[in-house]
Amino acid sequence: MGLAASSYNLMKYMNRKNDIGRQLSQLSLQKMSLTRDVNKITKEYQRSMNTKVYKYTNNAGADYFDLSYSSLMYPGTLNGSKLNMLTDMNGKVVVDSKYRRYAEMISPEGTPGGDYESNRAAILSDLLGIAPEDIDRANEAYLNILEQQDILDSTYMTEPQKQNYSFYNDNPTAVLGKLGSSYSPEDEIDNVSDLTSFINLMKGLSCYFPDEQQAYINQCDAQLEVWTTELGNENHQTLKQRTVADNILGGFNYWYDINDSSYTTYQNEHSAWEADRNNAQENLDFWVSEYNSVFDSGKRAKADFYDELFSSIAENGWQFYEQISNPEYLNNMLLNGLFNITTVDRECIREDDGYVYENHYVTDPANTCVNLVQVNDTDYNNQKYIEYEHKKTLLNEKEERIDTRMKNLETEQSALKQMIESVKNVMNNNIEQHYNIFTA
DSSP states (O other): OOHHHHHHHHHHHHHHHHHHHHHHHHHHHHHHHHHHHHHHHHHHHHHHOOSOEEEEOSSTTSSOEEOOHHHHHSOOTTTTTOOOEEEETTSOEEEOHHHHHHHHHHOTTOOSSOOOGGGHHHHHHHHHTOOHHHHHHHHHHHHHHHHHHHHHHHHHHTOOOGGGSTTEESOGGGGGGGGGGGOOTTOBOOSHHHHHHHHHHHHGGGGGOGGGHHHHHHHHHHHHHHHHHHHTSTTOOOOBHHHHHHHHHTTOSOEEOTTSHHHHHHHHHHHHHHHHHHHHHHHHHHHHHHHHTTOOHHHHHHHHHHHHHHHHHHHHOEEEOTTTTOHHHHHHHHHTTSEEEEEEEEEEEEETTEEEEEEEEEEEEGGGOTTEEEEOSSHHHHHHHHHHHHHHHHHHHHHHHHHHHHHHHHHHHHHHHHHHHHHHHHHHHHHHHHHHHHHO
């Protein structure tokens, strides 16, 4: 690249880089303006609000109920046995006086790293009214259900496929070879008697369509009816064996050479596979029955609820709050951001030495919890709250668009810096070459 071209490109890149800088400055000013707008609507909203309280909702705010510790932390009809776990600023689970006894069994000092599994049967027995040995039996059954389901899934994947054996033939007309010299494709069929004889001959091939044998026979009968009508016409078209055979076989995609030794091999292997599958299914059904004999659907949902709660206490620790049963105290702690809502996704995963449970946590402030809604004492203030949320959403969307634009521009700016450096290097090399020519 010559000096002139390099100079032109350098100026072009520098101009674009400067233009991006101006755009980024403008976007930064727009972000600052959005921040002022957010502060403005927030102040307006705060002025319009008087007393704020949280209510519990299970239908996105269409209806709401007085918020209490039990509506979040105890399984029931209201929350559908879905845990909305209260956690404090240190991430510890907030417990009341009833849960404190169980929490102390798991972690006496309330520190993370407690032992729930060793105490699980005793705790669930006390809460659900089920004997501890039955709790252990149900847990064993559940782990066996997972094991048998894995076996069943892998068994289904190993089913012998007919297409992999030599007896399988995806050319239906090739089955006509089984008729030998009895089939002459160009021989004409002049009357119903000849037609009936040929159709009966074709029916003899039904044994090669064991999966669709009746459908094959029905097709033969249908062709007999069609061509009987046609032969009854005085000026009927010439009918050959090939035409009738092709019409019968046209509705099928494959046939089995049952005389091929691989057909017997397939049947034996498939029977063995089917026995393994049925055995796995019987084992699975047994353990499901064993599990269901301990937990009905209602108690199963409660057991899952408590497993999420107490395993979280074991992992993250707990803190007793004496006033937590007071709804006003609970509301104030949530409103001031001193308590958060943590959702727990507990899953059982397979490892080399068996199955283990893992908890996945999402902790959010109360105002983002779908089961909590802030309401005020008047409909007017409720409407103001809705308007505020709407305006804030619009401003947030604008900010996201600005952030995306700025990110794209910054990426382009970074690329331009590299291009400018590259052009400068080319120019320096050209200058050095010209200088060496004139000084030589």
